[in-house]
Amino acid sequence: MLMASDMTLGFLGILRETPKIFSKNVRLMASLTLLNLLLLSLFFLSNVFSTKPFISDLVNKAFLIPVTDPKSTEFAYLLIGLMQDLRVFIGLEWTYAIVITATSLFFSTATIIASAATHGGESLFFKELLLSSLKSLKRPFFTWFYITLLGLGYSFLVLENLLPMMLIIQQPIASKALLITIGILASILYNYLGVIWALAFVISVLEEKCGIEALGKAAQIVKGMQLLGFGLNIVFTVSSSILFQALRLMTIKQSTVLPIVIGLLVVNSICLVKMFWWMAYTVFYYQCKETQGEEVESQDRILYSKVPTAPILNEP
Numbered sequence: 001m002l003m004a005s006d007m008t009l010g011f012l013g014i015l016r017e018t019p020k021i022f023s024k025n026v027r028l029m030a031s032l033t034l035l036n037l038l039l040l041s042l043f044f045l046s047n048v049f050s051t052k053p054f055i056s057d058l059v060n061k062a063f064l065i066p067v068t069d070p071k072s073t074e075f076a077y078l079l080i081g082l083m084q085d086l087r088v089f090i091g092l093e094w095t096y097a098i099v100i101t102a103t104s105l106f107f108s109t110a111t112i113i114a115s116a117a118t119h120g121g122e123s124l125f126f127k128e129l130l131l132s133s134l135k136s137l138k139r140p141f142f143t144w145f146y147i148t149l150l151g152l153g154y155s156f157l158v159l160e161n162l163l164p165m166m167l168i169i170q171q172p173i174a175s176k177a178l179l180i181t182i183g184i185l186a187s188i189l190y191n192y193l194g195v196i197w198a199l200a201f202v203i204s205v206l207e208e209k210c211g212i213e214a215l216g217k218a219a220q221i222v223k224g225m226q227l228l229g230f231g232l233n234i235v236f237t238v239s240s241s242i243l244f245q246a247l248r249l250m251t252i253k254q255s256t257v258l259p260i261v262i263g264l265l266v267v268n269s270i271c272l273v274k275m276f277w278w279m280a281y282t283v284f285y286y287q288c289k290e291t292q293g294e295e296v297e298s299q300d301r302i303l304y305s306k307v308p309t310a311p312i313l314n315e316p
Contacts (some may be wrong), residue, residue, distance in 0.1 A: 010287065011231045017119075018280045023116045031126045033275060036107045037268050043103065044267050047096045048260060054089045058082065104274075109133045109140050111275050112205040125134055139210035140201055146211050147197045154193065157187045191237055195229030196222060200213035202278075204286045221288040229284055236277045243270050 022029045061082045068075045110133040119125040124132075157177065162182055169175045199218035204210040209217055246266045 010225070010228050014228065014232065014280050014283050014287065018276060020280050021115050021118045021283070025114070025124075028114055028118070028124060028126055028129065032107070032110055033272070036271060036275065039103055040100075040267060040271050041264055043096065043099060044264060045260070047092070051089060051092055054085045058089065061085070078290050104138060105140060105144060106133055108201070108216070108274070108278055109137055109205050111278040111280050112202055115184075115279045116206055116286075120281060120284060123252070136205060139204040139214075142200050142210040143204035143214050145271050146215065147201065148284045150193075150197060151190075154190060158182070159207070174302070187237070190204065191233035192230050194233050195226050198233070199229060199285060202281050206285070208283075221285075221292050223292060225284075225288055225291060228287070229281070232277065232280050232284060236273060237272050240270055242272065 061078050065075065065078050065082065068078060070220055110129055113136070114124065114129055115131075162179070165178060165182075166175055169178060196215060198220045199222055200214040203216040203217050207214075207217070243266050246262065
């Protein structure tokens with residue numbers, strides 16, 4: 001277990017080491033960053049412009065339905081059109097979510113591989129990075145799937161305990177205070193648990209492990225150092241939350257271009273923060289390996305030594 005002073009020095013050391021990854025291989029990291037931002041911007045703009053007509057149509061029909069005679073044919077046409085627009089809108093949003101998730105998984109994997117190669121002093125070309133990320137994408141996908149299930153389970157557990165208390169407390173001020181308190185506590189615990197989940201994702205990229213096996217390996221090597229990862233998660237959560245608040249400016253009605261520009265800036269900024277976070281977690285992974293890697297490897301060797309092997313027979 002590291003002391004508090006060692007934890008602080010280790011946390012600051014990760015934050016100092018992470019930018020060095022970019023400076024050590026500017027060409028590789030810049031190419032990866034620019035491609036990530038370019039694709040993300042294209043997806044964001046395509047989503048905005050493809051859904052905007054349906055949103056306008058939905059709003060107009062939603063205002064007309066209450067003032068239209070329910071027995072008229074116009075009411076039926078409005079209702080049918082509203083349902084059709086709603087189905088198309090939901091379909092577009094689901095497509096956008098799937099594309100963004102797949103792109104995020106790929107670039108998260110590529111960022112970790114590039115960070116690991118640069119941290120280890122290895123030379124890696126951009127084309128090799130993309131091919132390596134595609135080949136190893138299966139393991140991170142399975143780990144991401146397990147992490148998503150764990151996150152959903154945690155969210156349902158929090159809601160299951162929160163909703164009964166909200167129904168019991170009738171006073172608005174008390175219920176709001178309870179909601180804020182539980183929300184903060186749940187977020188803190190989520191970020192603490194997320195250390196193992198994020199580290200498991202890094203392990204699934206850099207090692208031949210995925211899913212439950214990667215989660216187990218993460219819990220094994222992070223012993224005594226989980227507060228370092230917790231600090232990284234808090235920094236990432238606070239930074240992302242501040243940037244998400246800027247999305248409220250997208251509701252500005254005085255201009256049609258300004259909200260889109262603000263949305264692009266916020267989305268790209270969050271993307272950069274996430275890339276920095278994965279770079280920091282790659283450095284954190286190697287710190288965990290250096291601190292407890294020898295113990296983990298010795299345990300693995302002991303396990304392997306217990307596996308019986310058949311005697312080798314000499315050939316005549």
